[in-house]
Amino acid sequence: MRILLVEDDAELARRLASALGEAGFAVDYASDGEDALLMGETQAFDAVVLDLGLPKLSGLEVLRRWRRAGLDTPVLVLTARDAWTERVEGLNAGADDYMGKPFQAAEVVARLRALLRRSAGGASPVLRVGDVTLDPGAGIVEVEGRSVDLTAREIRILSYLMHRSGRIVSQNELMDHVYAMDDMRESNTIEVYVARLRKKLGREAIRTIRGLGYRMG
Ligand code: CA
Numbered sequence: 001m002r003i004l005l006v007e008d009d010a011e012l013a014r015r016l017a018s019a020l021g022e023a024g025f026a027v028d029y030a031s032d033g034e035d036a037l038l039m040g041e042t043q044a045f046d047a048v049v050l051d052l053g054l055p056k057l058s059g060l061e062v063l064r065r066w067r068r069a070g071l072d073t074p075v076l077v078l079t080a081r082d083a084w085t086e087r088v089e090g091l092n093a094g095a096d097d098y099m100g101k102p103f104q105a106a107e108v109v110a111r112l113r114a115l116l117r118r119s120a121g122g123a124s125p126v127l128r129v130g131d132v133t134l135d136p137g138a139g140i141v142e143v144e145g146r147s148v149d150l151t152a153r154e155i156r157i158l159s160y161l162m163h164r165s166g167r168i169v170s171q172n173e174l175m176d177h178v179y180a181m182d183d184m185r186e187s188n189t190i191e192v193y194v195a196r197l198r199k200k201l202g203r204e205a206i207r208t209i210r211g212l213g214y215r216m217g
Pocket of ligand 1: 007008009051052053054
C-alpha cells in the first residue's frame, strides 16, 4: 500500500517516513500544502497522513479541496497538541481519523492500518483470502496455517491484492500502489513478483485475468 506523507517538520517527517517504510508501506513525501494538493490529485495513494499546519496552503484547505474534487482516499490528520478545534475542523473537512502531537510513530502506523482495513470493508486485523492469511502488523503470511517466508516487496504486493480481493487489479494499478515515485520501476517486475508469490503461496492463490490483470478471491 502506498502512503502520501505531508509534514513540513523535516525531522518529524523523517521519523514518520522511516516508521512507515519499516511497516512495509511505499511512502511519498510532500512538505507544503501546494505540493500535497497536486500529488493527491495526480497520484494513486491508499491513504494520506496530513499535517494541518503547512506552508503555502493549510492542511485543512488541502483536505477540503480533495474532498470537493471527489477524492475519497482515507486521511489521517496530524494536529497540534490539545488543539481540539483543529480536530473538529479536520473531521468536518473530511478526515477519517486524527492524531494530536506529540505521538508515537507506531500509533500512526496502527491507525493507518485500521483506516486501510475499513476502506477495504474489513474489520479484522488479519486479512484472509482463500487459504492465504496476512497479518500486516506482524508481517506474517500463512497458507493453510503454515507460515511462508516473503520479502518486504512481496508482502506489499500481496497486501494490495488482498485489500482489493474479489476485484481485478491491473499491472499498472499494482505498480502505482506498491512503488513510491522515486522507487526504481521496471515494467516486468510485477510479473516477476507475482510469479514468485505463486511459487510460495500456490498457483491458484493469484489468478491472471487475461488482458486485464490479477485477482485474488
Ligand atoms: Ca506543521
